[in-house]
Amino acid sequence: MSAIILRELRATPLFALLIFVPILFLAEHFRGDSPTLLFLLSILAIVPLAALLSRSTEAVAERIGDAAGGLLNATLGNLTELVISLAALRAGEYVLVKASIAGAITTNALFMLGGCFLLGGLKHQVQEFNRAGARLQAGMLFLSVIALLVPSIIAQSEGGAAFSQTLSVGLAVLLIGTYALGMLFSLVTHPREFAGSGHEPAEDAEGDPSHWSIRTSLILLAVATLFVALVSEVFVASVQEAAVTLGLTPAFVGFIVVGLVGGAAEMGAAFSAARKDRLDLSVGIALGSSAQIALFVAPVLVLMSYVIGPQPMALDFWPGAVVMMMIATLTAILSTQGGRSAWFLGVMILAVYLVFAMTFFLMPPPV
Secondary structure, three states: OHHHHHHHHHHOHHHHHHHHHHHHHHHHHHOOOOHHHHHHHHHHHHHHHHHHHHHHHHHHHHHHOHHHHHHHHHHHHHHHHHHHHHHHHHOOOHHHHHHHHHHHHHHHHHHHHHHHHHHHHHHOOOEEOOHHHHHHHHHHHHHHHHHHHHHHHHHOOOOHHHHHHHHHHHHHHHHHHHHHHHHHHHHHHOHHHHOOOOOOOOOOOOOOHHHOOHHHHHHHHHHHHHHHHHHHHHHHHHHHHHHHHHOOOHHHHHHHHHHHHHOHHHHHHHHHHHHOOOHHHHHHHHHHHHHHHHHHHHHHHHHHHHHHOOOOOOOOOOHHHHHHHHHHHHHHHHHOOOOEEOHHHHHHHHHHHHHHHHHHHHOOOOO
16 A cells, blocks of 8 residues: 555655645634635645546546546536535625636636646647537537626616526526537537547656556545535635735635636646647646536526525626636637647747736726
8 A cells, every 4th residue: 555655646746735635624623713824725735636636537538538538527627616606605705706707717718728738738849639629618618608798798788787687597597508418419429529639648657547447536536526625615714814814806816816726626637638648638628627617617606596695696797807708718719720739829828818817916807
């Protein structure tokens, strides 16, 4: 057993940070009145859990294919955003909820995708990926952003708030149905259209997760997902007071901090796959995760607001967030049209994300 642990620590040094998981829960018990400490510890605890999710998902993807593997990773990774948003929803922090939705969509479509192209391109001069799969995910993302745009516009008109709320419920049902049909199309009726681009992944014996059995991988996926959910609860409970102490606004915390921390699991898997020249998996995780946030997580939060929220929540966002989501979507569509990437393409996509991050940090949108 000790030999296995040492081998995994050498392969993935981030696993050493798993010590912060019990430290976080001890700190919550004995230092519950220190939100800034709990906020920082929760971030340190989520990072190794994300690495564990990454390794487990890669092992599963080796056996079920990159398309389904990307979907699996995006689904489990988005659990973090869903848990964070549900906790904020119960507290009535709708600004944080909507900022986290917009931030997750933008972070995955720009930061994660750009990081994959950059890290993969630094090791492999030119990489290829399946355009059909990228086109489907980008198209679903574009549809969902349009659905978020309409109630946002209507809510700004006189007397449009009530209609925007009713429209949001109908759109939530429509988006969830579209997402379910999209999964049926890509995984059941047309799986061959979304197979890998045909090249063999690069050999990487040290980080190869293939020695994990499917049973072991699924057990570790379940355990890591459970702990991510528990850590996320601590994160949400401490983030508001910690943000005030650190001088951050709820919009910045939701858009940037929650977007990066909540997407850590998917990012770990996507970046690792890109370095191994498995860009089909990376693109599937990045775009698939963005589409899932917009098509599934956001609509679920609208419906759940009638159950656990102090009042119903509509899919109306402030104009700046809508513009950023639309630009992020169009950037993802344009950058994946050719089915090829290089490191500088990743730099350009990351530059777009940094423009948004600087804007929120220096001049937060009115709320």
